[in-house]
Amino acid sequence: MAFHRLVRLDQLHDGFRATFRIDREDILLLQQDGRVFLIENSCPHQGFPLDRGSLRGERIICPRHGFAFHLERGDCFQAPSCRLKTYLPAYDGSYLGVEI
Ligand code: FES
Incomplete structure (x- = not known):
């Protein structure tokens, strides 16, 4: 694993x-209520980009079919077999990043 500055x-x-492409992974970084979340930017249902999704509390709603995924x-909620990949934020001095 290596640290990637975002x-x-x-x-x-x-x-x-903001979205990032790291190695072969598309990552969406977002901040909500002072908390930072890093998730894959592809809905595990049918691959729709989640950077166009809306937030409802700690969930992001996929605009394609409305599935809701917990950001952490x-x-x-609707399909337990659908699991969104999430990442832990990592820090290096004054930078936020991710370890992949
Ligand atoms: S593609 Fe996201 S809910 Fe279907």
């Missing part, structure tokens, strides 16, 4: 969203 911490704010655990 953004400076002072760039983050509620409502922040990745579980899906």
